[in-house]
Amino acid sequence: MGKEIFMSNPSRRRVYQESGRTRVGMCEVLLTPTKLKDGSYRENSPVRIYDTSGAWSDPSFHGDISLGLPKIRSEWIESRGDTEADEPVKSVEGTPFAGRKILRAKTGVGITQLDFARAGIITPEMEYVAVRENLAAANGIDDMSPDCPRNSLFIQHKGSEVPREITPEFVRSEVAAGRAIIPANINHPELEPMIIGRNFLTKINTNIGNSALASSKEEEVEKLLWSLKWGSDTVMDLSTGREISETRETIIRNCPAPVGTVPLYQALERAGGMVENLTWEIFREVLVEQARQGVDYFTIHAGVLRKFLPAASRRMCGIVSRGGAIMAKWILHNDSENFLYVHWDEICEIAARYDVAFSIGDGLRPGAVADANDEAQFGELKVQGELCKRAWSRGVQVMCEGPGHVPMQMISENMENQLEWCSEAPFYTLGPLVSDIAAGYDHISSAIGGAIIAWKGAAMLCYVTPKEHLSLPGKGDVRTGVVTYKLAAHAADLAKGHPASQYRDNAMSLARVEFRWEDQYNLSLDPDLAREFGGSKRERHCSMCGPRFCSMRANDEIREAFSSD
């Protein structure tokens, strides 16, 4: 299992772009030539697109899961000289990765990307990110003007943000301001750095992980690879079943994307599944262990405070976040404040030592449109803002999680409040779902809300599959969820006017006009499905019109008639 998932399409190949200290992986889509009237051919330049597949799509990669990915960051991290050896992770002793070197920051030294950014230092991680985000440079576009003449391959409509070039210095300044994060644990050297922030490409996350009910370690690694193939930017391992540490170790060593977790889930398992047995000490132990494994960001539900529970209890759907419900129950049982809130500074210190970023959980997100934007939700959001500031003061990179179920007309208020209350920290939302009645179609209900909120400023969207609310997603559901979210994210990038984000749409549309069917498939978000639906055709008419009169073909005549205009 592994490489064959990525090798199925000869028209998509892994290429590398060298820049400074980095060698950045990209995907190149090869196009077929256009046959001209006189019988000659016009070549069509390949289109370079953002690539999340890492070495998995590189034919020269060994593809052995037990060996893991190349450690492209090791040299960068070690050359900084600010880390020292840490204890090994005991719970993975039986795995192929048992003897791996573990690092932590030297005492008193700031080693996070935020620390560097504030100090004015551009890291190789920042350089890598800048090249990845630069779709214009990757495709050789130098005229970034939105008023480019029609009929060229580069038309970029003006978006809500002014198009700009993504330079390493711009990356640094956004990280320094807290408006973006580069989740990059020093113990995840296999990572290809990426950035989450509203002035960059919109990112998506895939949740994988087994539950006590179903699925094996192998299935989860396979889901990881499929989600990378379809373009997931980060992966959250939400395992609660057997072999949690071993599964996560295999995932991290083979994942070129940041890996996030909800440490509370493993802590609860370690407490025997009983909230009554859960303690700060167990949680702390899990946190350190996961940081040593290389987890890049932690979801921590520190904003679920005791004072919000009465409001949450009056809701139609109460608390639907698993982490939120665990903490609410813990608060009730112990008649104490949320220990994650109480120990926040210590949690920050642990995270800072490994450069683990935070994704401050929204434990009180609405689970029904009836509960949207209510007292409990917005009360927690303000606390999330306070926690952001405390994390920043300790050098920790941070983003905030957001809803949930929110009807369209109430989405903007979420974004506006988050920007204000959380001082522009990146917003990472689950949809939002714009209706409650779409069981089986909740990937679409949430993609509608997700596209809107990302356009308005959310930096990352957590995917939702068609099985949401109904059962655990299988491989096919992961594919549907990831591709649907890539679409929502891309729609938001067009709407924001991200530099050259429209280039691929333009290439696709030209392929349509010229009946280059294979190019249409390969430029699509899901080439395999497009090819499955379209078939291997050569017709110069579309299937809706049929051969007798095709509007696309009629265009040739119309264009010819006015070619002298």
Added chain:
Amino acid sequence: MGKEIFMSNPSRRRVYQESGRTRVGMCEVLLTPTKLKDGSYRENSPVRIYDTSGAWSDPSFHGDISLGLPKIRSEWIESRGDTEADEPVKSVEGTPFAGRKILRAKTGVGITQLDFARAGIITPEMEYVAVRENLAAANGIDDMSPDCPRNSLFIQHKGSEVPREITPEFVRSEVAAGRAIIPANINHPELEPMIIGRNFLTKINTNIGNSALASSKEEEVEKLLWSLKWGSDTVMDLSTGREISETRETIIRNCPAPVGTVPLYQALERAGGMVENLTWEIFREVLVEQARQGVDYFTIHAGVLRKFLPAASRRMCGIVSRGGAIMAKWILHNDSENFLYVHWDEICEIAARYDVAFSIGDGLRPGAVADANDEAQFGELKVQGELCKRAWSRGVQVMCEGPGHVPMQMISENMENQLEWCSEAPFYTLGPLVSDIAAGYDHISSAIGGAIIAWKGAAMLCYVTPKEHLSLPGKGDVRTGVVTYKLAAHAADLAKGHPASQYRDNAMSLARVEFRWEDQYNLSLDPDLAREFGGSKRERHCSMCGPRFCSMRANDEIREAFSSD
């Protein structure tokens, strides 16, 4: 074939609500009781939802396609005494419907719903519509205040429009103002009247129809029934293949929803498929024939003027509308102005005699995001506005068609211009698709744009299936397209704050909280798929969390802890 498509779910039943001269069909979703702590049960009231299935879901209906649906409007139409017998439709002579009585307006008499509305007359059609739209009354909700207490089954967030009651007088006034249409050909007595306007529930249309390439009459009727089952509000028959008239006759006689066509398609077939042979006379003949058959609205591409062709020819994707391309080619070949524009007044007179509404085609809609909101598109939209006024002056009900491919940030401009230039005539859009690269997922790309534009004021959305741009949709694609669009339309209704549109979401969310799985399935937009994904379960935990700790179950404890608050 027929009834069995509708009879699969015993928890959804057809009910009738009597009001004035009308007996309005609705769908009642039966819910299971809730088991309380003390072991007793609380009954849950059935939820009434808008129903498009007509008599097909009524167990007492004969279900014979060759006999057609009950003619519920015949008495209304005849009692008005303003019609006379017209010639039969020759091309359906071989069908079971050959001897059917055909009506037309008496000379000089205005018989359209617009004529009546302007004269201050409330027709049974208007009464029918008012009952259908009144989800609050149907569910016994009398407190329409948006500040209804939490935890009740009726929470309705404030939308962009102020909630109001839908009375017959309100329906009349909206039709009179041209802000809404009731497409209801006097030769379609089987119709259950419905309304298209932005101050009503958002409607969706399904395209069916064979092409020269594929599919039979039986397949198309089956697609019709499936689309009604999943909730399509109107159906467009876009057939271009064999037996066009016979297929349409069978569709209309069995369709409780308005049927729309693009008469130009049949005219082109009658001209041997050659644009060169197409004439106004052929078109006129087709128009009259289809009006006599009972087509409720005509798409007519009268806004594609010669002066817009140079701009269209400079586009990335040229003209992608089939009707638009036909007319452009005709204009070029004949070196004349569009005959639909030239003969507009005569077309209006034909339509007025049968009360056929117009859907003024957007032949120059953009087929790529690169072409969105350009000179050709907006030039035509202004002409659509002129054509609206001319139609109104002859008593014809009218709506305008809209795009197409438009990135999110450019959608609002479409809606604003349409409202202004077309004097608030209803806007009927195809999506819009918010990106070009989603082949295989274009139902989602367009549902994102569709939800947004309907929220902003579009009255009806034309569905898009996953096969868009790739091949002709099959039955399963029709289902996916229709359900996806019902979702987009419903999301828009929530966002507009349509009275009691949130009632069903609330019922769904309560069913979730109480683990009433069957109720969740039956309240969903697609109960069959939800049940297929969810399985027949009785667990009091959700599949994401598993049995050990479930956030929904934890809510019971939290709610109990604060029940005295």
